[in-house]
Amino acid sequence: MSLLALRVEGVRNLHTQEFDFSDKLNVVFGPNASGKTSLLEAINLLGTAKSFRTSRIDHVVQMDADKLQVTGPVRSTISARQLGVQRSAGKTRIRIAGETVSKASLLAHEFPVQVITPSSHALLEQGPKFRRKFLDWGLFHVEPKYHQSWLIYYRGLRQRNAVLRSRAPRQEIVQWDMGLAEAGEHVNELRTTYLNAFVPVFRHYATDLLGEDIEVSLNSGWKSGLSLKSALEAGLEGDRQQGFTRVGPHRGDLVFRLAGSLAQSRLSRGQQKLLVAALRLAQIDHLGQMTRRAGTLMVDDLAAELDREHRGRLLRRLRSCGAQVFVTVTEPELLDVSGWEQVAMFHVEHGKIREVL
Ligand SMILES: Nc1ncnc2c1ncn2[C@@H]1O[C@H](COP(=O)(O)OP(=O)(O)OP(=O)(O)O)[C@@H](O)[C@H]1O
Ligand SMILES: [Mg+2]
Structure with missing residues (x-):
């Protein structure tokens, strides 16, 4: 299972934008407070309709915005289905392949996502x-x-x-x-x-x-x-x-x-x-x-608390587990991505995300 693309609107400091992802490794890098964790929040919202940092999803809604919306196609073995989560006026709405559903557990079934953070x-x-x-x-x-x-x-x-x-x-x-x-x-x-x-x-x-x-x-x-x-x-x-x-x-x-x-x-x-x-x-x-149905695994701030040797080991294990992977890091040099095929690199600055080659 992998998230092929994402459109974000009204999520923390992120600009409204769309991007395509690799179904292997996606590296998100940029300085502190640029919006790296916010991007992972947006992805996590699509799979759980919840935040992994706060128990109140409203804190994830951009200040002064009237709604938050994340949408994107998730591919399973054969076909891709469009998922969407919206939060506005204190209500969460979930859509799967054009249908409104009431349970977040249905969403989790479509898009199993796990996150490892520095507070894990x-x-x-x-x-x-x-x-x-x-x-x-x-x-x-x-x-x-x-x-x-x-x-x-x-x-x-x-x-x-x-x-x-x-x-x-x-x-x-x-x-x-x-x-x-x-x-x-x-x-x-x-x-x-x-x-x-x-x-x-x-x-x-x-x-x-x-x-x-x-x-x-x-x-x-x-x-x-x-x-x-x-x-x-x-x-x-x-x-x-x-x-x-x-x-x-x-x-x-x-x-x-x-x-x-x-x-x-x-x-x-x-x-x-x-x-x-x-x-x-x-x-x-x-x-x-x-x-x-291998899920998606995200590691926020992968380099924190790990030396070079252990960063390397963790990345190799992420490669062999078969999941789609997202990692965030302040400087891309901290990661040795040799051995990976299909690496997508995203640079984040002031909430704007740009894919770089
Ligand atoms: N609801 C919100 N509306 C607008 N901005 C917000 C909201 N919540 C958080 N922010 C801001 O979004 C910015 C980006 O935060 P984020 O946690 O994504 O940074 P980061 O790139 O992960 O930084 P770090 O490297 O320090 O972990 C921060 O400046 C934060 O204050
Ligand atoms: Mg962060």
């Missing part, structure tokens, strides 16, 4: 929510049954929590447990199956990029050895006191270890960046293997 180490250092999101992204794209089970589970969870908050009697709460436990076990089984296939791909990338063998395990979100049904029963009194459900896959987490210790406490900042890159690369690679 948050995936390792911050709460489990970020790691669950990572895991769910992979499952959502390769396992058609996942989305449905996930929706059933979260609906059940919301209902159980509402009953807990209303201080309902035990019997009323327990009524929800059977269905919730069944859906939760299913979510966890699908996560386990996904990881069994994903982890070897990830370790391969991690060993090459960091020179370390990283172990990955899944924490299901409840005590191991117990069924979820039993864990819900065992936790019921505590749940009633707290007013919410404390066990289940909504509490699940991914754990990364290096020689037995938690990876985030052992790795240097550069290594953390490479670990997150290995995760995203492996996810895109695995997606390509499972669905024959």
Whole structure:
């Protein structure tokens, strides 16, 4: 899958303009504050209808502009489909091949896009929510049954929590447990199956990029050895006191270890960046293997925190993963693009983007 071209309007500091992309490597370079990250934001918007930097898409809308609009054709195996995202008057509109759709998940399906930024180490250092999101992204794209089970589970969870908050009697709460436990076990089984296939791909990338063998395990979100049904029963009194459900896959987490210790406490900042890159690369690679639809991978500020040797390794891995790649960098000399075919170079200055040869 690749984005063939893009038209941007009203995105941060970018001028209204259109460009064609390479389906291999696109290098975006220019000084600080020129608009490099803004271009990646525009591409990310087309695949997710969200910003990767802020939780409020309205912050991405150009100051004083009345709307933001990104459109472009995305090619899958045979044909290309036109995608479009517009934000105006506080409303987001999504179009796929001429039809208005209401769900951003449909867009994600058309255009799977991943981004690695200088703050990506948050995936390792911050709460489990970020790691669950990572895991769910992979499952959502390769396992058609996942989305449905996930929706059933979260609906059940919301209902159980509402009953807990209303201080309902035990019997009323327990009524929800059977269905919730069944859906939760299913979510966890699908996560386990996904990881069994994903982890070897990830370790391969991690060993090459960091020179370390990283172990990955899944924490299901409840005590191991117990069924979820039993864990819900065992936790019921505590749940009633707290007013919410404390066990289940909504509490699940991914754990990364290096020689037995938690990876985030052992790795240097550069290594953390490479670990997150290995995760995203492996996810895109695995997606390509499972669905024959390699996605698009963007690396914002690739050179930050990486020495020459590791920049080279990361670029080589980006080349071999089969995805369409976008990288931003302040000076193009920081990247050795030899070995790549079809490199498109874009120079950004004061929000104006120009393709250079
Ligand atoms: N909503 C907005 N409207 C107009 N301009 C904005 C908006 N949001 C951000 N900007 C400006 O866009 C400019 C470009 O930002 P961007 O993050 O794309 O720069 P960059 O080229 O990635 O820089 P760096 O190399 O420092 O990462 C900045 O000067 C920023 O202040
Ligand atoms: Mg930037």
